[in-house]
Amino acid sequence: MTENKAEKHLKYTYDNIYEINEVYRLSPEPTATLETFSYDGVGNRTTDSDYSNYAYNTNNQLTSYDSITFNYDKNGNLTK
Structure with a gap:
């Protein structure tokens, strides 16, 4: 898939289960x-070119990304 938007030329590649593998920024x-x-x-993103500190809990909810933390209530709703 290739997208031209606001003078940016982006090209996306996906794996066989449609997870994004690469983004090329051409201009x-x-x-x-x-x-x-x-x-x-199980399909949780673990690394990208910029960050490798993705962490998940046993419910596969993102709990931290780089230096940002996320909290969930007992129903699984994001609270912070």
């Missing part, structure tokens, strides 16, 4: 950039 950057992603066995 207007001085040079093209590539961001890559990886996932654990």
Whole structure:
């Protein structure tokens, strides 16, 4: 899939279960950039080109990303 939006040329690649693997940023950057992603066995994103500190609880809810933390109530609703 390729998208042209606000003078940005983006190209996305996906794996066989439609998780995004790569994003190519082709312009207007001085040079093209590539961001890559990886996932654990249940489909939670574990790394990308910029961050590798994704953490999940036993309910597969994201609990931290980089230096941001997330909390959930007993019903699984995001509270922070």
